[in-house]
Amino acid sequence: MTTDLEHLRSDLLASIDAASGLDALEALRVHALGKQGAITGLLKTLGGMSPEERQEQGPRIHGLREAVTAALTERKASLERLALDARLASETLDMTLPVDAVPAGSVHPVSQVMDELAEIFADLGFAVATGPEIEDDWHNFTALNIPETHPARAMHDTFYFPETEGDARKMLLRTHTSPVQIRTMLAAGGDKPIRIIAPGRTYRSDSDATHTPMFHQVEGLVIDKGITLGHLKWTLETFLKAFFERDDIVLRLRPSYFPFTEPSAEVDVGFSVVNGKRVIGGSEGWMEVLGSGMVHRKVIEAGGYDPDQWQGFAFGCGIDRLAMLKYGMDDLRAFFDGDLRWLRHYGFSALDVPTLSGGVGA
Ligand code: DAH
Numbered sequence: 001m002t003t004d005l006e007h008l009r010s011d012l013l014a015s016i017d018a019a020s021g022l023d024a025l026e027a028l029r030v031h032a033l034g035k036q037g038a039i040t041g042l043l044k045t046l047g048g049m050s051p052e053e054r055q056e057q058g059p060r061i062h063g064l065r066e067a068v069t070a071a072l073t074e075r076k077a078s079l080e081r082l083a084l085d086a087r088l089a090s091e092t093l094d095m096t097l098p099v100d101a102v103p104a105g106s107v108h109p110v111s112q113v114m115d116e117l118a119e120i121f122a123d124l125g126f127a128v129a130t131g132p133e134i135e136d137d138w139h140n141f142t143a144l145n146i147p148e149t150h151p152a153r154a155m156h157d158t159f160y161f162p163e164t165e166g167d168a169r170k171m172l173l174r175t176h177t178s179p180v181q182i183r184t185m186l187a188a189g190g191d192k193p194i195r196i197i198a199p200g201r202t203y204r205s206d207s208d209a210t211h212t213p214m215f216h217q218v219e220g221l222v223i224d225k226g227i228t229l230g231h232l233k234w235t236l237e238t239f240l241k242a243f244f245e246r247d248d249i250v251l252r253l254r255p256s257y258f259p260f261t262e263p264s265a266e267v268d269v270g271f272s273v274v275n276g277k278r279v280i281g282g283s284e285g286w287m288e289v290l291g292s293g294m295v296h297r298k299v300i301e302a303g304g305y306d307p308d309q310w311q312g313f314a315f316g317c318g319i320d321r322l323a324m325l326k327y328g329m330d331d332l333r334a335f336f337d338g339d340l341r342w343l344r345h346y347g348f349s350a351l352d353v354p355t356l357s358g359g360v361g362a
Helices: 002-018 022-033 038-046 051-090 109-123 151-155 179-188 229-244 297-302 319-327 332-336 340-346
Strands: 134-136 171-173 194-203 214-224 251-258 261-274 277-280 285-295 311-318
Touching (some): 002 022, 038 051, 109 194, 109 214, 109 229, 109 319, 179 214, 214 319, 229 261, 229 311, 251 285, 285 319, 319 332
Antiparallel strands (some): 134 171, 194 214, 214 311, 285 311
16 A cells, blocks of 8 residues: 555656646646546545554545645646746747838938948048038128129029028028038138038029939038149049049049139049940040039138138039939939839948948949
């Protein structure tokens, strides 16, 4: 009897310990403690025993029942814990958004090109400067050697604001990024060298396949002592080679006129025709890409510098046009339509950050 009890006890405890799940455990409980259970059966035998026998067997059988009950409770708790852990592991909510699960937006080609410009010019020691899009007449024109009566004003198709009482300034939407030259010089205080580019929005009342009322320019300005046209040419060549990622970029500087530079040059880049398409590089034909020149004495003066000591060069360039040339888009108006299909096609991944080491292209 004693050994039977011992067997039963070790069998039951081993099975309980090995129970693979809550259902199996419940079956074991019924098997041991249910109405027809083994231990229940043993308890029933107590009634038929002699007092002495009962006194001996009673504690054993009750002890067995308690041990098995305790083992069942403990195993049940650990199985429930395991089940909960498994559920927690399978039902996790990932609160971080994996990038590829988010409907992808894209970086507009204009923004991409602006980032590329900043990267290329940062490598040459240029900082990025900014100025207001709502400008006054003096910064946009007068300080740039375009006085009131100058015919260049008419060429700019300027959007003027209605005059406000008590403000003598004539306000307008800046027609180019050149006023940032003036603002940067005035902020620098007339006694230190400057190397900046100023990318941003510009406005003119004009609209066709290659002109939109809002467009983008980048201005470049270098002020220092002993600056020559050679510095200008080298800088533009280095910039355009890096931007178009080609070494066979050929520049042609054509004498031109801008009120704020003297001498002035328009810069053409050579192109070749590949499969009927114009590709930058080579010199089968020429495309105008930017205006430039040595900063006019009057402009240096307006910026608070002494033109007998300080010289400089400047350039201005349409960013939208650069983007069109580099990435093969032919209608400028589509840039600003906000058409998702266009944006998906021509846009860039947010992670495609231009770096000189990784390539400033796509
Ligand atoms: N501001 C000129 C324009 O909008 C472009 C330009 C030409 C800027 C020559 C310059 C420059 O800084 O030197 O047409």
